[in-house]
Amino acid sequence: MTEAQLFGVRAAAQMLNMSEYMVRHWTRKGELQHERVAGGTAIVYSLDELERFRSMISGLTSQEVGDMLGVSAGAVGMYVHRGQLSARKALGELRFDLADVQKFADERGIQLRPLEERKSA
Secondary structure (H helix, E strand, C coil), X not given: CCHHXXXXXXXXXXXXXXXXXXXXXXXXXXXXXXEEECCCCEEEEEHHHHHHHHHHHCCECHHHHHHHHCCXXXXXXXXXXXXXXXXXXXXXEEEECHHHHXXXXXXXXXXXXXXXXXXXX
């Protein structure tokens, strides 16, 4: 592995769109694999590991899905529990793919709020 393929905590945080604190948190929890360089003090991450982690945490949260459907996050959890809505667990949270949420809404005649509208609300 070459130096150009390694990223420090700050660069990893920018790539993952999270704070440096959260990058360190997930590193300590063992969810984000790292290497040590510079005499064992500097933490670096490979591009492959950052892409794996980003893929794992991608998707919508229960709160975002609830906002899109016009229901609470708790109601979203209930839909998952009943097997009506597909989700996957990532870092202790449920994550949803937009296509699954759209299918769920279409089957029930629910019009989803657009993401841009939801984020600006």
